[in-house]
Structure formats: C-alpha cells, structure tokens
Amino acid sequence: MNHPVNNVRYALMAAILAISAMPQLSRADIYVIANAATKLTADDIKLIYTGDKELVGSIKIKPLDNHSAQSEFLAKVLQLNSNRYDSLWTMKSFRDGLTPPATKSSDAEVLAYVEATPGAIGYVTTEPPAGVVVVKKF
DSSP states (O other): OOOHHHHHHHHHHHHHHHHHHSOOOOOSOOEEEEETTOOOOHHHHHHHHTTSOOEETTEEOEEEEEGGGHHHHIIIIIOOOHHHHHHHHHHHHHHHOOOOOEEESSHHHHHHHHHHSTTEEEEESSOOOTTEEEEEEO
C-alpha cells in the first residue's frame, strides 16, 4: 500500500531531477557596446575577446569585462566557461604578450568608460543609453 508521504517524496524527487536536467535558462540580455567613434561589427566581438583582433583601423581596441555579467557573457557570446577564458588569456599573455581585458564591476562603470574612451568595447545587461553603439544584443 502506498503511503501519502512516500508519494510526496517520489513527486519531490522527480521534480528535482527534472529541474536539474533542464538546461540553464539565460538570465539577462547582453548588450555588447562600443564607443561611438569605434566602428565594430558583430563578427569582431569574439575576435576581440579572444585576443585575435587588437586594432580597428588605426585605433587600439580596449576591451572591458563586466564582473557582474561575465559568466552570462562567456556562456552566451563566447561559449566558454570562466576557467577556459582565464586559461586562454594566460596563454595569450605569455605567448603573445597580450594583456587581458580590464574588468569593471558594474554596468554603470562599463558604460561610463566605453562612452568616454575611443576604441573601448564592453558589455552590459541593461539597455544602453545614447552615447554608445550597440554592436550586438545577445
């Protein structure tokens, strides 16, 4: 004979298994933004953030990571986890002498830097105001 408590346990275990098997749902939109004077394309994003593109015309590109949105950016845009991203930049630093993207702690800091700095590119989770260019929304 089934006891009601056992039925609840089985239902709870089934629900937990179903939820854990689901792919992680994305939490927020990611807006990759650039300084208004910097002409970038969506194809440039991955090249920049993997250290394979450093210049646009004669302007040095200054990529920024956003600490508060980095895991979402890495998953959605670069299809990397943070360990793989860090390893990639460690290798690029030693092998090619490249400096990894600087990190800002919030959308507001990224927006302020990108708006004020020619060659700057970053990403935010809030819809950016006029003054920066949205390269691509993910």
